[in-house]
Amino acid sequence: MSGFSTLLRKEVLRFWKVSTQTIGAPVLTAVLFLFIFGHVMEGRVRMYDSIPYTAFLVPGLVMMSVLQNAFANSSSSLIQSKITGNIIFVLLPPLAYWEFFGAYVLAAVVRGMVVGTAVLLVALPFVDMEFRHPLWVLAFAFCGSAVLGALGMVAGIWAEKIDQVASFQNFLIMPLTFLSGVFYSIHSLPAFWQELSHFNPFFYMIDGFRYGFFGVSDAHPGKSLAVVAAFLALVSGLTLAVLRSGYKLRH
């Protein structure tokens, strides 16, 4: 095996070995959201005139799980390795900085996809779902989880304590995800907040992902994918620059 594929395999094995915590727990959280919000809101509102609220909610919850778990995977792996000191095992071998980046981000994508698929499978018996454009679903899931995997790397490299990563997650990732249209269509918001939502890249991830299921969305899916891809390029460029400089890893 090459150094890159070994690091990718190791990162996947790392979360797989503690799957109760890394897969089971987020699936349970998402399903509780689905049942509680679904129970309270079902029959009261229909989204885009025809979609039952619970069905509308499922793609949002799936994508929220994908994004949060992709971030958690790379950030927790890096901060734990830094704190325990075993980061040395990946810094000493002949791995290029871009191989390091690729392995951590792809492992984050795998974790996000696994958790997202599990949430979807658990929800399916309770909700009638459509799958109009599966390729859009995959494209947004991949790009979104890659963005969050790279952001998790930046957080994991920057942080020196676990609570700093938790702050990154609680004060940045969580609000941006919750305010991105997981639980609502932004068309239901007042004009100011609707406008503000267009500056939240997470909105495009969830809106485009939802388009893949229902064929309707707040923004055009092509525009959403372009925004998400541009954001991925930006975050990847930043992460690669940080890795190349050796910031907080080799200094």
Place this chain on the structure above:
Amino acid sequence: MGYDVRTAYRAARRSLGVVPQELVFDPFFTVRETLEIQSGYFGMRDNRAWIDEVMHNLDLASKADVNMRALSGGMKRRVLVAQALVHKPPVIVLDEPTAGVDVELRQALWEFIRRLNRDGHTIVLTTHYLEEAEALCERIAMLKLGRVVALDSTPNLLKRVHHLFLRLRLGGRLPEELRPLEHGSTPDAHVLRLKSYDDVEQALSSIRRAGCHIEEMELAQPNLEDAFVDVMRRS
């Protein structure tokens, strides 16, 4: 080794195996998984036979499928050594490998280090135990505030110290004239630091003149610790 660490970093890193000083490990994996992963980072394929051999040589074979968390400190230290060897590097850096280990493991590690050296590996050993450096190293560098203040073969470093030690247990008081020569005496023995063998003769005659009875006597050559103290004082 001749590799630029920036432009030829892959070749440079392949040439090095590093055993860190701290007992670091990845708690998610067993000993075998840890070694297979480390081997994979270096792009080694079909390395199972060598991993088995390294584990056998370090008495780790019985712990191959045990999680790293369940190992004792000594066993974790052995795994760190094994990790540094999985890609067969020509140069091995051991950063204080015997710090805080028990006597048995220290002896085992010393023997293993000697064997690696005999097999052609260059060993760079950092240590605070000068006895360890004297026993294992052919060439020694001494550092003060990050600067190399001495770099020479062990015999040459020892030759720099121009004195010897006379250890005496007396059936009486040490003559006053010898008191200034005392260096590191213990409650039951006097140790005199002498410049040459001629001084031994003079010290013994002083003791005879004082009517003192010698119960035990030993003449010791300077060791690396003396050389180290000497180098540090001069630099």
